[in-house]
Amino acid sequence: NFNYDLYNIQISDDKDFDAIIFDETVIAKRYKIETKLSENITYYWRVRGKNLYSDDEYSDWIIKSKFSVDNSSIKFFNYNIIDLAYYDLPYTGYDNVNIEDYETDEDGIIIFIYNEQTFYNPVRIAQLSLKLIDNFIRTRNSEYLDIAIKHFNKLIELSVEEEDNLFFPYNFYFALHGYSDELMVAPWYSGMAQGQILSLASRLAIITEKENYYKYAEKIYNSIINIRGENTSKIWTSFIDENNFFWISEYPDEDDKNFTLNGFIYAIYGLYDYYILLCDNENRSLKLNVKNNLDKAISTIEYYIESFRVPNEISYYCLKHKVQSGKYHSIHIKQLKQLYLMTQEKYFLEMSSLFSTDY
Numbered sequence: 001n002f003n004y005d006l007y008n009i010q011i012s013d014d015k016d017f018d019a020i021i022f023d024e025t026v027i028a029k030r031y032k033i034e035t036k037l038s039e040n041i042t043y044y045w046r047v048r049g050k051n052l053y054s055d056d057e058y059s060d061w062i063i064k065s066k067f068s069v070d071n072s073s074i075k076f077f078n079y080n081i082i083d084l085a086y087y088d089l090p091y092t093g094y095d096n097v098n099i100e101d102y103e104t105d106e107d108g109i110i111i112f113i114y115n116e117q118t119f120y121n122p123v124r125i126a127q128l129s130l131k132l133i134d135n136f137i138r139t140r141n142s143e144y145l146d147i148a149i150k151h152f153n154k155l156i157e158l159s160v161e162e163e164d165n166l167f168f169p170y171n172f173y174f175a176l177h178g179y180s181d182e183l184m185v186a187p188w189y190s191g192m193a194q195g196q197i198l199s200l201a202s203r204l205a206i207i208t209e210k211e212n213y214y215k216y217a218e219k220i221y222n223s224i225i226n227i228r229g230e231n232t233s234k235i236w237t238s239f240i241d242e243n244n245f246f247w248i249s250e251y252p253d254e255d256d257k258n259f260t261l262n263g264f265i266y267a268i269y270g271l272y273d274y275y276i277l278l279c280d281n282e283n284r285s286l287k288l289n290v291k292n293n294l295d296k297a298i299s300t301i302e303y304y305i306e307s308f309r310v311p312n313e314i315s316y317y318c319l320k321h322k323v324q325s326g327k328y329h330s331i332h333i334k335q336l337k338q339l340y341l342m343t344q345e346k347y348f349l350e351m352s353s354l355f356s357t358d359y
Contacts, residue, residue, distance in 0.1 A: 004049025008058060011037075011045045015066070027052075037069045075244050076299035079343040081291065083276055086137065088341050090269045091130040091199065096139070099147055102128070108147070109154045114172050120158055122168035125151050126196040133203050145207065152200055156216065160187075160235065165226050166219035167235050168193050176251055176258065177323050184251060191237035191248035194224050195267025202273040214277075218286075221274050224248060224267065225293050237267075245303055246296040259319035261301075261308050262328050265335040268297045272342055298339060305351050308332070314359045329359055 011022035021043070037043060046061045086092060102110045105118075110128055112121035132148035135141070160167045169187035176182040198220040205213035227246075228236040238248045239257065250263025271294040278287045308316045314324035315332050336352035339345070 004059065005052035006050050008048050008050075009045065010047075011043055013041060013043055015044050017044065017046065039069050042066055042068050074240060074246055074296055075303070076246070076292070076296040077302065079295055079298055079345060081272070081275060081294065082342055082344055083279060084341060090338055091127075092134050092137075094131045094134045096135050097128065097131050097144070097147075107150075107154075109151060112172075117172070119170075119172045120154065122155060122158070122170065122193040123190065123196055125155055126193060126200050129200050130196065130203070133200070133207065136207075148200075149204065152197075152204060155197060155200075161219070162235055163226075163231070163233050164219055165223035165233060165235070166216065167223050167237075168197055177317075177321055179321075182258075182321075189235055189237055189252060190250050190263065191224065191252065191267045192250040192263030194220060194237055195248060195263075195270030198224065198267075198270030199273040202270070202277040205277055217274055217277065221271075221290065224271065225289075228252075241300075243303075245300040246293070247300055248297060256320065258321065259304070260317065261305075261315075262317070262331050262335065264297070265301065265339065268294070268301070268339070271297055298343060298345075301339065302345070302347060305336070305348075309351070309355060310358065312358055315355055326359070329355065 006025055006027060008025045009022065010017060010020055012018070012020050021037075044064070044066045046064045048058045048061045050056060050058045099108060099110075103113060105111050109120065110125060112119045112124055129148040129151045132144045132151070136144035136148065155168055156166075158168060160169055167189050169189060170184070170193075171186050173186050174184040174188070176184060198217060201213050201217040201220055204210075205217055223235075224238060226233050226236055226238065228239040237252050238246065239252075241247055241257070247257070247259065248264050248267035249257065250260040250267075251258050271290065275287070275290045275294050278290060281287055304319075307319055310316065310324070314326055314329045317323045317325050317328050333352050333355045336348045336355065340348035340352065
């Protein structure tokens with residue numbers, strides 16, 4: 001039971017807590033402990049609580065656990081991932097799609113007109129396909145599913161496979177925020193696209209129960225956990241930052257990270273969808289691997305989200321440029337609420353509410 005106003009946190013280097021290294025009482029449930037601990041030593045920590053306006057004494061110790069400090073390890077918390085009801089999932093509740101409202105090629109695949117040239121845009125194809133799947137689930141009209149599958153097949157046709165990773169290229173140049181010195185050079189790859197296409201593959205696997213979608217989903221998942229510099233793959237969309245947190249980058253840059261929020265969370269939706277797909281899978285090792293990487297990604301958001309907040313103003317689109325956009329601020333609010341639904345971690349709901357109050 002964590003329903004207390006005050007929390008007493010203690011750390012010791014012996015399991016009987018005879019020598020207390022850290023002892024502090026705090027109000028917030030989210031608290032960063034600032035104390036020097038040595039690497040590769042086993043420590044023990046415990047927490048107890050009490051109510052602020054009560055004569056009751058502290059509770060019994062709620063948590064007793066051990067840990068060690070290893071600055072080379074990727075940092076993450078453990079979340080209780082919720083298998084949500086359909087209409088609590090992302091990418092649901094859309095109006096019915098009319099493909100005739102879109103510019104398409106001769107095969108009926110949506111196209112992207114940019115600088116008077118025609119391209120296929122992976123994330124736009126994925127987003128349309130997810131809408132079509134939602135339309136199919138709500139109406140049971142198989143035409144929606146057929147069009148979604150046709151678009152997914154086009155993505156596979158456009159994809160690049162490298163070491164059992166499946167990547168989806170952007171074959172046009174793109175200046176981030178319109179900055180000429182922030183040019184994404186074709187072909188480039190986006191963690192947001194990888195994540196949304198993973199959601200697409202996972203939902204097609206659930207709906208059709210066809211093995212090929214499971215295989216594609218695994219290869220797309222492999223691409224997302226393909227960490228920059230950790231193997232021989234030349235293509236990457238994920239990296240570990242200087243604080244050992246795991247990021248999925250919407251705009252990967254070899255020289256300078258931009259830390260974009262909305263695209264990262266959309267990629268997290270992909271990890272979530274893939275984890276739910278595997279819930280009944282007998283491959284326990286794969287399922288645990290996905291859960292760990294989902295935890296790592298969500299942990300990064302929890303750790304950094306306050307850096308994106310600007311009290312009483314619009315939140316930052318990314319931490320590098322600190323551009324503010326009302327459109328993306330609204331998206332951040334919805335995404336933080338979605339993370340709360342997925343984890344029941346109240347901190348995300350609190351931050352969503354704060355962002356909403358800010359602007």
